[in-house]
Amino acid sequence: MNQTGKTMISIQGISKHYGDFKALEHVDLEIEKGEFVVLLGASGCGKSTLLNLVTGFDRPTGGRIVVNGREVNKVDPHCGMVFQQYALFPWLTVIDNVAFGLKMKGIAKAERLEVAQRYIEMVGLRGFEQKFPSALSGGMRQRVSIARVLANDPDVILLDEPFAALDAMTRQVLQDELLQIYEKSKKTIIFITHSIDEALLLSTRMLIMSARPGRVVMDIHNDLPLPRNAEVQLSPRYNELKSQIWGTVQSEVMRSLQASSH
């Protein structure tokens, strides 16, 4: 619903090899501004490798990536990353964690605290500004981590299995919140998961990846209506999409299991 037809991320013939191992092989991908793309696939299919190339943490073996008109050749703060293990700075309070990116940009203290405060409230953490991360639950830490990326106002938000370490209840709450943030902020999002349900609930577009070599095998437009909540899982269209995806994922998993047993 947020798409504008403008290309935000252009992945052009990307390969990443580790010796003989082909983590990614000739991946071509165009992601439009405002899309919520979920990368879906079993472990080892190169999902995280792709994300690390988009952020600039890793260099590709071949090909190029262009984000918002700029070719990625170093770690780029325009692609904000939310890590599965939160990666909060334990010596900083919640508000200082959220304001970290603004501090790096040299923004004055009063202004950056004001911005940080706004995003802390957006993720529902009012009253926790002066707490250290060690005093927070996993779900709250991941909220801080999301607020920290939002406060930095990136073009793209990347989330690498952000809710995988959380319990089922907390995960559902955070999924709903992320959807609301997406609808409000109109950011372009790439989200990694291996849960089909999570993919269907969140995405506007799903890319299914397979391993050996890592590549995109299926590109599905998720036409489930927005705004969504957990109830969407009861609709017939949901189950139709789910069985379609499951068919592909299942055959890919079987293939990789057979390949690894030889």
Added chain:
Amino acid sequence: MIAKPPSRAALLGTSAASVVLFLVVWEACCRAGLVDPIFLPPPSAVLAKALQMMGEGTLLGNVLASARRVMMGFLAATAIAIPLGIMLGTSTYARAAFDPILSFLRPLPSMSWIPLSLLWFGITETQKYSIVFMGTFAPALVYVIEATRNIDPLLIRAAQNLGASRWQVMKEVILPGSLAQILSGLKVILGLAWTCVISAELVAAREGLGFLIMNGKEFFQTEVVVLGMVLISITVLLTDFVFRLIENRVLRWQR
């Protein structure tokens, strides 16, 4: 039945009783003539000497002289070791360049620098500072390098991703992230600094706790020797206590 854990008061009482018992036995041995006071004076004589010197104003001066030397040398060593260590801990090339020098300096005891330092600086304050510096710099540097290597690389990535430059990563992530380990290393180094200053003062000095001990020995004033030793112990314990307070303040987030 499970025994109740002893209370804090009971444990403190036991410790206090142990100290009193030790002093009483020591005093009794001296009074009974089991030990010649030339070799070991009774605690009462040491106390009397302490009070006498305090009255003359010579006691505190010696303590402060040593403490000042420790602080100057220690602060100079850490002021260089912390930034240099963070640099060496993060740059493999700088590390490769500096490693041979560090490996050469590390095994040298501070005592071995005394002849050269006397030649260079004479019996001056600078010479004392330099001994403390040379004795503490290399180990402090090793502690800092070690501490920076235990930083979670994910935090460095997160910082870069939020726009931190190389310099900002060092200042905003590596320094605060390794501070806990650096401080616990520096606590050990501070003890080492005291060893350095006492050895320097034993060899050549006009004031200080090491000088007090050596001077006491020259004049067969054993109570002065013992008093000097007691004062070293007390001063080191005190600085350690102050250091702990600073540590608790700086590492608030760990509790």
